[in-house]
Amino acid sequence: MDDDHRRRALVQAGIAITSELSLDAVLQTLVRIAAELTGARYSALGVIDRSGTSLVRFVTHGLDDATRAAIGDLPTGRGILGVLIHDARPLRLDDLTRDPRSVGFPPNHPPMHSFLGVPVMTRGIAFGNLYLAEKQPAGGFTEEDEEIVTLLAAQAAVAIENAGSVQRDALRRAVQAQEVERRRLARELHDETGQALTSILLGLTAVERAETAAEAHAAAAELRTLVVETLQSVRRLAVELRPSALDDFGLEPALRRLGQSVREAGGVDVQVETTLGGLRLAPDVETAVYRIVQEALTNVVKHADAARASIVVARKTDSVLVMIEDDGRGFDPAARGDGGLGLLGMRERVELLDGSLQVEAEPGRGTTLVVTLPVQ
Ligand SMILES: Nc1ncnc2c1ncn2[C@@H]1O[C@H](COP(=O)(O)OP(=O)(O)O)[C@@H](O)[C@H]1O
Numbered sequence: 001m002d003d004d005h006r007r008r009a010l011v012q013a014g015i016a017i018t019s020e021l022s023l024d025a026v027l028q029t030l031v032r033i034a035a036e037l038t039g040a041r042y043s044a045l046g047v048i049d050r051s052g053t054s055l056v057r058f059v060t061h062g063l064d065d066a067t068r069a070a071i072g073d074l075p076t077g078r079g080i081l082g083v084l085i086h087d088a089r090p091l092r093l094d095d096l097t098r099d100p101r102s103v104g105f106p107p108n109h110p111p112m113h114s115f116l117g118v119p120v121m122t123r124g125i126a127f128g129n130l131y132l133a134e135k136q137p138a139g140g141f142t143e144e145d146e147e148i149v150t151l152l153a154a155q156a157a158v159a160i161e162n163a164g165s166v167q168r169d170a171l172r173r174a175v176q177a178q179e180v181e182r183r184r185l186a187r188e189l190h191d192e193t194g195q196a197l198t199s200i201l202l203g204l205t206a207v208e209r210a211e212t213a214a215e216a217h218a219a220a221a222e223l224r225t226l227v228v229e230t231l232q233s234v235r236r237l238a239v240e241l242r243p244s245a246l247d248d249f250g251l252e253p254a255l256r257r258l259g260q261s262v263r264e265a266g267g268v269d270v271q272v273e274t275t276l277g278g279l280r281l282a283p284d285v286e287t288a289v290y291r292i293v294q295e296a297l298t299n300v301v302k303h304a305d306a307a308r309a310s311i312v313v314a315r316k317t318d319s320v321l322v323m324i325e326d327d328g329r330g331f332d333p334a335a336r337g338d339g340g341l342g343l344l345g346m347r348e349r350v351e352l353l354d355g356s357l358q359v360e361a362e363p364g365r366g367t368t369l370v371v372t373l374p375v376q
């Protein structure tokens, strides 16, 4: 391949790599292109684990399935591959089998001699290594090959970060939703509680200026009502911020309490049923379930015009199932445009925990939300 060809191929490689969104697809594309550009018969990419000592993933090109199966276990990063893991610098060998650091191949491994390994660095940390072997026609990899693969590795690093940032976007949106919620609570604190305290302050002046005991009594009685109301609204805000029942007693009692308050305030008959017994789930799972049920019940009160709602929480072997059902007017989930933040926030909470959310609703036939969250 002449220089011009290679340069063009390299640019195309960059486009191909950066247009892939899933990390696996990026890595697979990367090893294929690296082999094509250098004439290597085999190529692979090993992903280094968090401790930085061994390989957790090994993507290959040039080995058919049968050969891969015959080789058996993936390399863990000893021998020559280990050299690259511990010393993140390009390594070029004419015959890796003759290198004193080689530990040899497992049985059924195709013969490999010429070798080129280049680290893939993201943010100064070695994410993995790109390996090429058996340059065709025979002969070692050249300095030019090394340069090209180094450039490719740099492009790959960008692609790897992009694939990571897709996941980070979901997290960022979840944080934004939290921020919206905090702003609402801040406004409520300022408007409701601030107003009430101002009124109490004025009331105190009235007590001070009262000329008779009867006047003072009347002013104090009015103040008492105001203080009681304010106390209630502060308590409600505190529960909204973080229900202490969740920390103190666990998910089931907290959900029962929630159901009861919706029954009293919203006029919907809410039944809560769980198979949890006294079992506690991971705190982030409990919080997610609580918030999802809270938002779902808010929607029932706000939109459904339902007589009854039911909450079911069931513990399965490796997941927890949450169902929120109402017999209200339902809606068409597909027809809804962007909708509110409620359903979106639920979905994001669920996705952050690798769970799933299904909305089963139809106009006139009630609404059912089914959430599944994996648990250990
Ligand atoms: N239980 C329900 N019954 C009827 N309609 C619902 C129900 N839950 C959600 N919806 C519909 O879906 C829309 C989006 O809900 P949501 O995302 O929570 O936003 P918001 O409650 O702020 O409108 C609602 O406006 C409503 O039209």
Ligand SMILES: [Mg+2]
Residues within 6 Å of the ligand: 295, 298, 299, 340, 341, 342, 343
């Ligand atoms: Mg809502």
